Amino acid sequence: MTMSLREKKRELLKATIERSAVDLVLEHGYNNVTVDMICEASLASQRTFFNYFGSKEAVILGPPPPAPDPSLIDEFVHHRDGDVLSDLARMMTRILGERGDVDLQLWRDRREIIRQDPDLMRSQAERIAAKDTELTEIVKRRLRARRAAGDDAVTGDQPDADADAASRDDDRQARLIVNLWWGIARYAMKLWAEEPDQTPQQITDDLLTVLARIKEA
Template sequence: MGLRERKKLATRRALERETMRLALDHGIDNVTVDDIAAAADVSTRTFFNYFASKDDAVVGTGPPRPTPEARDEFTGGGPTGDLVEDLKTYLASVTDGDHDDLRDIMAKVRMRERLLERDPRLVPRVMARFASMEQEMSADMAARLGVDADDVAPQLVSALATTLMRFSVRRIETVDGDTSVDLRRLLDETFETLRATLTPPSRS
């Protein structure tokens, strides 16, 4: 990611963060776009370059997605050829080039959850973002498997992968002593726990 793209990403995140912070402190209806722009140290015009409304800034861009490079590699059969290992690499790429610590990402998730509890009218829009991400993952899985996107297999695997991803991210709060959390390690542990739980013990 180039310097220009990083600056734009930092601005977008600052606007999302300040929107949620002000909304939690004062209520979304009592916060103006001018308030948000001032808190983020940008102009009101800059706010509207990124979001159409306060609600858009609360909803944000949705959950982080795998990078285009990781998607191309995964759908092309890489990087190892092992579907499970490659799926973990694909999922972990959501933090590639991300200068936010995963704990900060999780903090934003929690702020958004608190806002949704106070203002349930935003829930359908947030869920639509998650559904869109899952559809993209299903399409990538279908391309990897060489099947139609409407087939059961890619839809099932993408739904399971989304659940495992969300569970792994939530585990960030239980990891002690790390200032920077390795998402790939958490995914490895989550996948291994699922495998061990579903595999019957060998009989001696």
């Protein structure tokens, strides 16, 4: 969908604020940079800054990973042909692609800043934990849908004890799958930073091909 001129100006100002904030922190250190300094450097008002980001921490961490669109979730949950890990990786890569161009240098600089500040590392870890919970629930829906269709377990009514065991098994599987996806995602971002001419989709597809070979080894 084409952005209006107003939307383009808004995105340009947001990007300017982000770049200014990150540059100031790289130069002066996170604790020595104020919102006033960021606003002055980016020629933005404090009202605009807080409307866009809410806090100094948020502008440094960057936008959180987006939630999948309900239609994408439904497609993932009921997809019958692929394996769950590969399908999850493709869904999340598709979401990244829909966000548009990613400033790789800004991503590298943010990562360096976060690594140097314990509070930012803690906040980033909390974000990841929240995303873990969200994705785990989505994967569990996929596992339950498969079981309900008779792919992974005997169909029909189950005793409560069996149902509880199945639920615990779903939870363990889902958490493992999500953690494996994080590993793929981190490695994909590293490769993308090294090979920016490739698209995230190409890199993900290549990694999933390698993963398939590993499974067969």
